[in-house]
Amino acid sequence: xxxxxxxxxxxxxxxxSPPRRSEEYEDLFDQAPVIFAALSGPAHLLEAANxxxxxxxxxDPAGIDVPIGDLIPELAPQGVLDRLDAVYRTGTAxxxxxxxLVLGPPGAxxxxxxxxxxxxxxxxxxxxxxxxxxxxxxxxxxxxxxLAAEQRLLLERIASDAPLGDILTGMARAIEELSPExxxxxxxxxxxxxxxxHGTGPSLPAFYNEAIDGLAIGPDVGSxxxxxxxxxxxxxxxxxxxxxxxxxxxxxARAGVAACWSTPIMGTDGGLLGTFAMYHRTPKEPxxxxxxxxxxxxxxxxxxxxxxxxxxxxxxAQEREKAVREDLAFILEASTAITRxxxxxxxxxxxxxxxxxxxxxxxxxxxxxDGRTRRIAMAAATPADEALLAVPGLDDEIDRAxxxxxxxxxTDTDHAEVARGRHLALxxxxxxxxxxxxARGRTFGVLTLLATGPPLDGHAVALAEELARRAxxxxxxxxQFTDRVQLSRDLQAGLLPPELPRxxxxxxAAYYHPAGEGLDVGGDFYDVFPLPDNRWALMIGDxxxxxxxxxxxxxxxRHTARAAARLLHDPVAVVAAINDALTDGTADEDVxxxxxxxxxxxxxxxxxxxxxRAGHVPPLLxxxxxxxxxxxxxxxxxxxxPAFDGxxxxxxxxxxxxxxxxxxxxxxxxxxxxxFFDEHxxxxxxxxxxxxxxxxxxxxxxxxxxxxxxxxxxxxxxxxALVLTATT
Numbered sequence: 181x182x183x184x185x186x187x188x189x190x191x192x193x194x195x196x197s198p199p200r201r202s203e204e205y206e207d208l209f210d211q212a213p214v215i216f217a218a219l220s221g222p223a224h225l226l227e228a229a230n231x232x233x234x235x236x237x238x239x240d241p242a243g244i245d246v247p248i249g250d251l252i253p254e255l256a257p258q259g260v261l262d263r264l265d266a267v268y269r270t271g272t273a274x275x276x277x278x279x280x281l282v283l284g285p286p287g288a289x290x291x292x293x294x295x296x297x298x299x300x301x302x303x304x305x306x307x308x309x310x311x312x313x314x315x316x317x318x319x320x321x322x323x324x325x326x327l328a329a330e331q332r333l334l335l336e337r338i339a340s341d342a343p344l345g346d347i348l349t350g351m352a353r354a355i356e357e358l359s360p361e362x363x364x365x366x367x368x369x370x371x372x373x374x375x376x377x378h379g380t381g382p383s384l385p386a387f388y389n390e391a392i393d394g395l396a397i398g399p400d401v402g403s404x405x406x407x408x409x410x411x412x413x414x415x416x417x418x419x420x421x422x423x424x425x426x427x428x429x430x431x432x433a434r435a436g437v438a439a440c441w442s443t444p445i446m447g448t449d450g451g452l453l454g455t456f457a458m459y460h461r462t463p464k465e466p467x468x469x470x471x472x473x474x475x476x477x478x479x480x481x482x483x484x485x486x487x488x489x490x491x492x493x494x495x496x497a498q499e500r501e502k503a504v505r506e507d508l509a510f511i512l513e514a515s516t517a518i519t520r521x522x523x524x525x526x527x528x529x530x531x532x533x534x535x536x537x538x539x540x541x542x543x544x545x546x547x548x549x550d551g552r553t554r555r556i557a558m559a560a561a562t563p564a565d566e567a568l569l570a571v572p573g574l575d576d577e578i579d580r581a582x583x584x585x586x587x588x589x590x591t592d593t594d595h596a597e598v599a600r601g602r603h604l605a606l607x608x609x610x611x612x613x614x615x616x617x618x619a620r621g622r623t624f625g626v627l628t629l630l631a632t633g634p635p636l637d638g639h640a641v642a643l644a645e646e647l648a649r650r651a652x653x654x655x656x657x658x659x660q661f662t663d664r665v666q667l668s669r670d671l672q673a674g675l676l677p678p679e680l681p682r683x684x685x686x687x688x689a690a691y692y693h694p695a696g697e698g699l700d701v702g703g704d705f706y707d708v709f710p711l712p713d714n715r716w717a718l719m720i721g722d723x724x725x726x727x728x729x730x731x732x733x734x735x736x737x738r739h740t741a742r743a744a745a746r747l748l749h750d751p752v753a754v755v756a757a758i759n760d761a762l763t764d765g766t767a768d769e770d771v772x773x774x775x776x777x778x779x780x781x782x783x784x785x786x787x788x789x790x791x792x793r794a795g796h797v798p799p800l801l802x803x804x805x806x807x808x809x810x811x812x813x814x815x816x817x818x819x820x821x822p823a824f825d826g827x828x829x830x831x832x833x834x835x836x837x838x839x840x841x842x843x844x845x846x847x848x849x850x851x852x853x854x855x856f857f858d859e860h861x862x863x864x865x866x867x868x869x870x871x872x873x874x875x876x877x878x879x880x881x882x883x884x885x886x887x888x889x890x891x892x893x894x895x896x897x898x899x900x901a902l903v904l905t906a907t908t
Contacts, residue, residue, distance in 0.1 A: 215294070215317065218301070220310035223247045224264050227310065236292065236317050237283055254283060267298045267311050274298040278318060291360075293322040323358055327473070330354040334480050344488035348380035351477060351484075355458075356383055359473065363437065363459040366445075366481060367395065367404050369452050376408060379454060388435040392428075400424045403442035404455040411452060413443045413474070418463035439464045441471075443478045445485065453485045507643060510538060515650035519657075525556060527658040531627065531651040532559040539640050539647075540629035541565045545617075546582045547625040553582055556625075565632055568608050577606065581614040582626040589623045591615050591645060593636070611635035615648040619656035627651070680708055683716050683780070685787060685908035689876035691884060693899040695845070703730035704843045704900040707738050709745075711779065717745045717754075720841040720902045721775040721796065733771045736761055737818075741777065751779050751790050751828055755818070759794075762819035773818040776841055780904070787833040787906045792826050794818050797847050800863060802879070804836030808863040833906035838879055840866065845899035846883065849891035857890050876903040 215236050217229040226248050234241050239251040248264075249256050258281055267274050276296045282289050294315045301310040334354070337347050352364035366379035378393035395401065397408045406424050407414040416422040417439050419432045425440075432438070439460040445453040456478040458470060466474070514534040521527040532543045541561040546553050560566035568574060581592045594611040610631045617625035627648045629636060680688040690706055703723030711717050719741060723733045737758055744757035755777050762771055774796035778789050791799060795817035801809040815826030833839065842862065849857040865886035866879060883901055 213316075215313070215315040217248070217313040218310060219248055219264065219313065220301075222265070222268055224249065224261065224268070224311065226251055236294075236315075252283075254285075254289075255281070258282065264298060264311050264313075267300050268308055271300045271302075271308055273300065278322060291319070292317060293319045323469075327358060327476070330358070331476065331480060334484070338480075338484050338487050341487070341491060344484060345380065347484045348481065349382050351480065352380050352382050355473065355477060359470075361460060362470070363461070365389075365392075365404075365457040365459065366454060367392065367408075367457070368454040368485065369397075369408070370394075373397075373452065376404060376455060384437075384459070385435050388431060388437075391431055400426065402428045403440040404457050407442040407444045407455050407457075408452055411444045411446070413441070415441045415466060417465050420463070436461055438462050441466045441474060443474045445478050445482045447482055447486055453482055456481055507639075511643065511646050511650065514647055515654065518651045519654045521654070522658055524655060524659040527651070527655045528625070529557040529559075531647070531655070532557040535559065535627070535629060535644070535647065537561040539644055540636060541632050542568060542630040544569075544578060544628045544630075545625060546578075546628070547617075548586055548623075553579070553586070568606075568630070568632065571607055571609075574606050574609065578612070578614075578628055578630075581612065581628060585614045585616050585626045586623055589616050589618055591641065593641065608632055613641050613644055615641075615644045617648055617652040617655065619652045625652070625655070676705060677707055677709075681710065681716075683708075683904075685782060685906065686780070687875040687877075687905040687907050688903070689880045690902045691880050691900070693845075693884075693895070695894075695896055695898050703734060704845060704898040705734045705738060706841070706900055706902045707741070708902070709742055711745055713749075714782065716780040717741065717778070718780060718841075718902065718904065719775060719777040720843060720900060721773055722843045722845075722898075722900075724772045729771070733762070733773065737773055737775070745779070751777055751792050752824075752826060755792050755794060755815070755826060756824040759818045759821075759824040763822050771819050774844070775818055778839075782908070783832070785835070785908055787904075787908065789831040789833065789839065791829045791831060793829075794824070794826060795820075797842055797844050798859065800840040800859070800866070801831065801833075802838040802840060802866050804834060806867055808866060810859065810863075833904075835906050835908055838866075838876065838903055838905040840879060840883075841902040842883070843898065843900045845895060845897035846887055846901060848897065849887050849895050849899070851890050852892075857887055861886065861890065875907075876905040879903045879905070 213232060215230070215232045217233050218227040219225060220227045224247055225245050227244065229241075229244075231241075237252050237255075249261050255261060260281070263274050266272070274296070275298075276294075278293050279296050281292050281294065283292055284290050294317050297314045299312045299314070300308045301312050303309045330351075334347060334351055337350065348366050352366065355364045356362055363381075363383045365381035365384055367376035368379045369375075370377050374397055376392070376395040376397060378389050381389045392402075392404070395405050397405050399406055399409055400423060401409065402425050403414045403416045414424070416425055419425045419429060419438055419440060425432060432440075437459040439462070440457055441460075442455050442457040445456050447453050456474060458466075458474055514531075517534060518527055518530045521530050528545045528547070532545050535543045536559040542565045543557075543559045544555055545557040547556045558566070558569070560569075584592050592614045594613075610633065612628060612630045613636050614626050614628045616623045617627060627644060629640070629644055676692055680690060682688075688708060692704065692706070703725055704721070705723070706718075706720040708716065708718045721734075721737060723730045723737070725733075740758050740761045741754060744754045748754050748757065755775065758773070758775070758777075762773060773794070775794045776791060776796045776799055777794075778791040780787055780789050782788075791811060791813055792815060793799070793811070793813045794815040799811040801811060803809065811829055811831060813827055813829035815824065818824065831839070840862075847856065847858055847862060851857075862883065865882050880901055880903055883903075887895075887899065
């Protein structure tokens with residue numbers, strides 16, 4: 181390649197006489213697949229060109245020394261001469277990739293794509309005396325890319341279950357855009373397998389498509405009927421002389437088609453699905469490209485038809501079963517969705533939403549609470565339907581029906597009103613049904629459906645009653661769940677101090693975050709309470725387990741600590757008393773508690789703490805200068821051994837120093853990758869704590885923000901923290 185480039189450079193930079201130059205060009209490019217032309221002078225006279233040039237662009241090979249614009253006149257309107265002028269005038273080469281040209285005279289035009297290089301050619305003195313054109317035709321590559329893209333698009337539409345007619349028409353138009361001289365038609369085999377039905381033919385006249393719709397399959401029935409009969413491709417290069425078209429020549433002539441190449445569309449089971457035909461307006465033999473195109477799209481058409489048939493068969497089967505299954509499916513799906521709602525109000529709102537518009541365009545749900553009824557949910561198909569609730573008198577009608585159902589536990593409808601001698605006379609409402617919501621032998625609510633079009637029939641009433649029966653059970657469970665959550669929160673609150681006491685010279689802050697939705701009472705706790713002699717006790721701990729057992733143990737630990745601390749003046753003795761209470765053998769199961777217990781007193785301008793750690797997360801000291809220390813007095817979990825063996829660690833807090841106590845729900849919080857938050861990240865969260873709060877509250881906010889950012893807002897374990905900051 182480099183040698184040829186060197187030779188070209190020698191030719192363009194050191195011209196010889198024209199004959200000699202033409203010989204050089206011939207040596208270089210005569211047999212080359214690239215397109216070459218040498219143009220001379222400002223008129224761009226064709227000085228030399230290789231066979232590839234004339235094969236691609238046309239023109240008379242004898243037309244040497246003729247301006248290229250005269251030889252190939254269609255180049256001028258497409259800007260080619262302007263670009264040649266620019267190269268000749270400026271001496272700057274021009275290069276283009278995938279340039280599009282329409283070549284050939286009107287009626288015989290073709291579209292071509294080329295990679296071009298226009299190089300200025302200089303004489304011995306360096307003056308530009310012409311332009312050398314080198315090009316590579318990329319039409320086949322371009323068409324292959326377009327073909328692959330169209331095939332991919334068609335496959336995507338097939339996979340997305342687009343309508344068969346849209347797929348076939350889109351395919352036909354895509355082929356006709358790729359090859360404008362072609363006209364595409366697809367015929368589909370009828371259920372009996374004896375005739376071909378219209379599939380698509382967007383560029384054929386409507387009368388032609390109508391005429392061949394229902395074409396019989398057999399020998400000598402045009403190209404398509406014969407191809408379907410023989411189950412092999414049939415090529416009619418000239419319809420006017422082809423015997424198989426004898427009965428259809430006039431029709432073809434009226435339609436302006438002169439050649440037809442038809443390929444049978446075969447299914448994966450070998451059965452005939454239809455025919456894929458390509459027409460041409462003049463007698464013509466199919467090219468290799470046409471044959472490949474026909475085969476490729478016939479396979480895609482087969483895939484589309486088989487996919488369509490499978491869908492149609494599926495739809496037919498669904499329709500056969502629809503009458504039996506759709507009611508049950510609606511009830512099952514609706515009741516499942518309602519069951520997923522854990523909260524009482526959301527459960528009933530879901531019930532209302534799911535009945536509209538399947539059962540009725542307007543729905544309300546009323547419940548009985550504390551002896552009074554209230555509307556807890558509503559759903560409407562349209563704003564106009566919702567506006568009916570404001571119609572004077574409608575609320576009263578609904579309330580009367582609701583009260584009757586609550587009293588009787590039976591369904592009430594407008595038909596019953598007629599039986600009672602009353603007629604529903606409300607604008608826009610044609611009927612109603614009020615269905616009881618009952619659970620555990622008690623009617624606690626009413627589902628009311630209102631019709632604004634055709635009145636509600638017995639079928640709709642039966643569905644409403646079944647759905648209400650299932651929804652009532654789910655709503656009752658949700659009500660119990662809501663009550664249980666509230667009970668757990670109330671019980672948890674009872675195990676924590678309602679508010680932190682005020683300690684002179686100290687600032688206190690704490691927080692508790694239950695795991696999950698807080699359905700069970702957690703085992704994390706903290707407490708701060710006064711002691712005689714102007715002392716204060718503080719502690720934080722974690723009881724193994726959750727639920728009632730954890731709550732009982734938490735209460736016992738807190739009450740034991742409060743009682744023992746007032747009688748004993750030794751922190752070790754207080755913790756030992758808690759351990760004795762846990763190991764006295766009265767409990768059915770062993771319970772273990774981790775704990776940090778401390779007693780605080782004032783000592784001059786400082787606060788002095790005596791701390792004991794029993795298997796708990798080590799406390800951290802944040803000094804006023806920003807350093808963080810870990811307090812590690814030793815001691816086993818409480819409840820493990822009959823006797824507690826621990827030691828006291830004494831800590832002095834100067835003004836601005838903080839004691840930070842947390843449970844392992846914080847240090848063992850996990851990130852999405854499974855990493856622990858750990859004590860190191862806890863210490864980092866304290867430095868600095870840039871929050872809107874300061875002091876102990878600011879540290880709590882920093883800890884909470886850091887853990888939430890690390891592990892997310894929901895954690896599998898309870899989290900508790902207690903911070904004391906010295907202010908003296």
